[in-house]
Amino acid sequence: MPIIDPTLYLAFIATVAMLMLVPGPNVALITSASIAHGTRAGFLTVLGTSCAMIPQLALTALGMTALLGLMAQLFDILRWLGVAYLFYLGLRCWLAAPDRLNVETMQSMPINVAMAKRLLLRGFLVSFGNPKTLLFYGAFLPQFIAADRAAGPQLALLSVTFLALALGVDSGWALLAGRSRHLLLRHGRLRQRMTGGLLMTAAIGLAVAHRR
Numbered sequence: 001m002p003i004i005d006p007t008l009y010l011a012f013i014a015t016v017a018m019l020m021l022v023p024g025p026n027v028a029l030i031t032s033a034s035i036a037h038g039t040r041a042g043f044l045t046v047l048g049t050s051c052a053m054i055p056q057l058a059l060t061a062l063g064m065t066a067l068l069g070l071m072a073q074l075f076d077i078l079r080w081l082g083v084a085y086l087f088y089l090g091l092r093c094w095l096a097a098p099d100r101l102n103v104e105t106m107q108s109m110p111i112n113v114a115m116a117k118r119l120l121l122r123g124f125l126v127s128f129g130n131p132k133t134l135l136f137y138g139a140f141l142p143q144f145i146a147a148d149r150a151a152g153p154q155l156a157l158l159s160v161t162f163l164a165l166a167l168g169v170d171s172g173w174a175l176l177a178g179r180s181r182h183l184l185l186r187h188g189r190l191r192q193r194m195t196g197g198l199l200m201t202a203a204i205g206l207a208v209a210h211r212r
Helices: 006-020 025-037 039-070 072-095 113-128 132-144 151-177 181-185 188-211
Strands: none
Touching: 006 132, 006 151, 025 039, 025 113, 025 151, 039 113, 039 132, 039 151, 072 132, 072 188, 132 151
């Protein structure tokens, strides 16, 4: 038997890719760096935010594996709480005022070692310091775990896949930001509605799947 259900795994990849295509806090930081200092600065920021995801995903996977191992009967309760939290995040994002990308008004300039370190550290701290990240991982990852298989290997595979997708999609945003500054600075309301709509749609779809 495979580590993870292939259908759930493909659904996970598709859902994560769609969510990452809509700008969030990390993407705002990445695009800001690309616009202010060039694409290379965006890539360095991506590396920083991705490094922060490693301990976050590890903590989530280890904690959930231990929890499910001790109290397997909480599995469905945990997943339903995750659905409710995802819907709540989507509704808040839908109703929130449009965010603005924090773009520095300076020309692109060569990136020395000191600046590279600053970009890496800023990306790491912004991503790691978001208290909502662990809650999101804890709500999102269980939706794609099959109850009839070991939770640990499934969570490990989902975490590695999430990190790989984040690296790829965020790097794409860094590249795009360096070439389409004006497009990214507009349509803040549309970004909010797209993010909120995707989160609420994912929550509703997962709720229907759990009922079945």
